[in-house]
Amino acid sequence: xxxxxxxxxxxxxxxxxxxxxxxxxxxxxxxxxxxxxxxxxxxxxxxxxxxxxxxxxxxxxxxxxxxxxxxxxxxxxxxxxxxxxxxxxxxxxxxxxxxxxxxxxxxxxxxxxxxxxxxxxxxxxxxxxxxxxxxxxxxxxxxxxxxxxxxxxxxxxxxxxxxxxxxxxxxxxxxxxxxxxxxxxxxxxxxxxxxxxxxxxxxxxxxxxxxxxxxxxxxxxxxxxxxxxxxxxxxxxxxxxxxxxxxxxxxxxxxxxxxxxxxxxxxxxxxxxxxxxxxxxxxxxxxxxxxxxxxxxxxxxxxxxxxxxxxxxxxxxxxxxxxxxxxxxxxxxxxxxxxxxxxxxxxxxxxxxxxxxxxxxxxxxxxxxxxxxxxxxxxxxxxxxxxxxxxxxxxxxxxxxxxxxxxxxxxxxxxxxxxxxxxxxxxxxxxxxxxxxxxxxxxxxxxxxxxxxxxxxxxxxxxxxxxxxxxxxxxxxxxxxxxxxxxxxxxxxxxxxxxxxxxxxxxxxxxxx
Numbered sequence: 001x002x003x004x005x006x007x008x009x010x011x012x013x014x015x016x017x018x019x020x021x022x023x024x025x026x027x028x029x030x031x032x033x034x035x036x037x038x039x040x041x042x043x044x045x046x047x048x049x050x051x052x053x054x055x056x057x058x059x060x061x062x063x064x065x066x067x068x069x070x071x072x073x074x075x076x077x078x079x080x081x082x083x084x085x086x087x088x089x090x091x092x093x094x095x096x097x098x099x100x101x102x103x104x105x106x107x108x109x110x111x112x113x114x115x116x117x118x119x120x121x122x123x124x125x126x127x128x129x130x131x132x133x134x135x136x137x138x139x140x141x142x143x144x145x146x147x148x149x150x151x152x153x154x155x156x157x158x159x160x161x162x163x164x165x166x167x168x169x170x171x172x173x174x175x176x177x178x179x180x181x182x183x184x185x186x187x188x189x190x191x192x193x194x195x196x197x198x199x200x201x202x203x204x205x206x207x208x209x210x211x212x213x214x215x216x217x218x219x220x221x222x223x224x225x226x227x228x229x230x231x232x233x234x235x236x237x238x239x240x241x242x243x244x245x246x247x248x249x250x251x252x253x254x255x256x257x258x259x260x261x262x263x264x265x266x267x268x269x270x271x272x273x274x275x276x277x278x279x280x281x282x283x284x285x286x287x288x289x290x291x292x293x294x295x296x297x298x299x300x301x302x303x304x305x306x307x308x309x310x311x312x313x314x315x316x317x318x319x320x321x322x323x324x325x326x327x328x329x330x331x332x333x334x335x336x337x338x339x340x341x342x343x344x345x346x347x348x349x350x351x352x353x354x355x356x357x358x359x360x361x362x363x364x365x366x367x368x369x370x371x372x373x374x375x376x377x378x379x380x381x382x383x384x385x386x387x388x389x390x391x392x393x394x395x396x397x398x399x400x401x402x403x404x405x406x407x408x409x410x411x412x413x414x415x416x417x418x419x420x421x422x423x424x425x426x427x428x429x430x431x432x433x434x435x436x437x438x439x440x441x442x443x444x445x446x447x448x449x450x451x452x453x454x455x456x457x458x459x460x461x462x463x464x465x466x467x468x469x470x471x472x473x474x475x476x477x478x479x480x481x482x483x484x485x486x487x488x489x490x491x492x493x494x495x496x497x498x499x500x501x502x503x504x505x506x507x508x509x510x511x512x513x
Contacts, residue, residue: 147433
């Protein structure tokens with residue numbers, strides 16, 4: 001943990017530094033400051049956990065420093081040291097909930113015992129902060145999965161920077177797997193992976209999605225690492241690894257491949273690929289014959305463009321190719337399951353079918369092995385797509401407008417609460433990605449931007465109405481548990497930190513007649 005020393009007397013700072021048992025306590029010197037103003041800026045930059053400050057200093061005294069710092073930083077402990085045995089300072093320190101008040105000359109044993117106690121308190125504060133950061137990371141990757149950042153790379157990059165997950169130039173890969181464990185238990189079992197990669201887990205669509213990032217990440221290495229964790233207990237099943245991609249902007253490609261591989265693995269169940277061994281996307285690519293990469297690319301393109309008749313023609317091409325294929329019947333059979341799941345996922349994400357239709361595709365995929373003969377399977381898949389692709393637009397314009405307006409009204413009334421994109425989309429029978437796209441079309445901002453804008457505007461109005469409020473209290477009332485994250489968003493949207501905005505509001509209030 002890092003300790004910042006604040007005192008206008010250089011010899012006093014040196015004396016305090018000399019008293020601290022740095023090695024035994026595992027502490028590091030974050031820096032020295034001669035006044036509170038310097039310290040206020042350095043606390044965040046140096047990531048100080050404990051601040052030891054004198055009271056009487058020029059520019060900004062110690063109690064002013066603590067009062068302002070508590071508005072900007074959470075989890076920082078403050079120790080006040082002064083040569084003045086003044087009850088006014090003691091009382092003010094208690095009001096500011098400082099860790100302790102020590103009189104000069106400071107006793108070394110008393111100081112070190114106090115620091116030892118603070119280490120435990122700071123560790124607990126860091127644990128809570130880490131939990132909140134983990135939640136934000138999971139939300140980011142969930143939104144990325146659901147297409148909330150589509151066509152908005154700038155906003156995605158800003159959000160990604162805030163979660164401090166990995167370097168933007170790192171390599172990324174996604175793993176999709178089944179497990180009966182809860183998410184916390186899964187995190188505990190994959191903890192050895194975190195020694196090599198940055199990892200995050202999202203629970204979605206009945207499975208787990210693991211995102212891994214690292215400078216030298218490879219799919220085979222990640223698969224091997226997972227295999228060692230899976231062992232003989234079968235804690236994880238059908239672990240399917242997408243291709244490694246460069247940069248966070250390409251991560252959705254690996255997400256899609258991991259889900260496709262999962263669908264293939266669940267359908268094929270080949271002896272050489274048992275359910276308790278991870279499989280990479282590259283290993284299943286050749287098994288999809290007579291599916292070809294070019295055919296699938298063309299088919300997906302037609303689906304994404306909404307070219308219904310062209311997509312049906314591409315499907316007919318596959319079915320004809322299957323009739324004359326020399327591939328093993330099991331492979332042909334699995335290709336129908338793969339096409340069904342792959343196509344349904346694409347249609348759902350593009351908003352061309354509703355969620356009940358997507359669920360129906362998953363149900364049909366499970367029943368395909370029980371339909372007698374390839375002709376029966378071919379007819380079932382063809383019928384599914386023909387009924388969906390020959391239908392008019394899944395959601396009429398008037399209905400979509402009504403759905404978005406209804407969602408907007410709900411957000412306007414509850415923006416300071418936790419609002420789930422998936423729940424809003426599902427209430428309108430849309431995919432989250434498609435809903436997010438429509439929301440931006442009708443409001444001019446995507447889902448995330450819209451909520452953030454409302455929250456920051458509300459924070460501004462609260463500061464202007466009562467500049468004496470603590471920034472931390474305002475952040476909480478606007479829906480932000482993480483004060484650092486709130487500060488970043490506030491500055492990004494207003495160009496000023498909450499503290500600077502508050503200072504300006506105080507001046508403006510005094511200037512009013």
